[in-house]
Amino acid sequence: MSQSTATRLTVSSPEAMRELGRQLGRVLLASDERAQCVALEGDLGAGKTTLVAGVLSAAGVEGPIRSPTYTLVEPYSVATHSIYHLDLYRLADPDELEPLGVRDLLVPGAILLIEWPSRAGTRLPPVDLRVEIAYLEPATAGREVSLSAGTPRGVDILAEMLR
Numbered sequence: 001m002s003q004s005t006a007t008r009l010t011v012s013s014p015e016a017m018r019e020l021g022r023q024l025g026r027v028l029l030a031s032d033e034r035a036q037c038v039a040l041e042g043d044l045g046a047g048k049t050t051l052v053a054g055v056l057s058a059a060g061v062e063g064p065i066r067s068p069t070y071t072l073v074e075p076y077s078v079a080t081h082s083i084y085h086l087d088l089y090r091l092a093d094p095d096e097l098e099p100l101g102v103r104d105l106l107v108p109g110a111i112l113l114i115e116w117p118s119r120a121g122t123r124l125p126p127v128d129l130r131v132e133i134a135y136l137e138p139a140t141a142g143r144e145v146s147l148s149a150g151t152p153r154g155v156d157i158l159a160e161m162l163r
Contacts, residue, residue, distance in 0.1 A: 014050050020054060022058040035105070035107060039130045040113065059078040065085075068086065070090070081110065
């Protein structure tokens with residue numbers, strides 16, 4: 001039986017989005033062989049940062065989580081991993097990514113959670129898992145979350161999440 005490379009889910013509330021993030025976080029935290037990269041796409045307010053808050057919650061990070069819109073990168077060190085939350089919304093040009101030192105973050109045990117990855121053009125590392133969040137109509141009905149694997153590790157992440 002082959003493993004799925006994509007799936008779609010309906011998420012009904014911010015708490016359900018956080019729980020999806022916690023589920024993703026548990027899978028990401030189970031591996032520290034190499035850096036893992038998750039790209040988060042969606043309109044403003046769609047729930048990208050809420051999903052990241054769930055990932056961080058799975059890692060034991062407490063307190064409010066805000067998108068690093070102005071700092072661009074927010075690091076979190078937990079027991080076995082370094083988690084980096086990147087928000088590239090303010091990048092005017094993909095060349096602005098280089099001074100952020102993203103390549104230096106790609107060490108075993110690192111987890112990169114990248115909002116607005118399209119702003120980086122082709123300058124990002126290979127994306128293991130792409131998460132696209134779309135509003136359902138009416139917006140109060142929740143969100144559709146599409147998960148797609150971009151690497152063999154991404155296929156494994158999806159398989160673990162769908163168990």
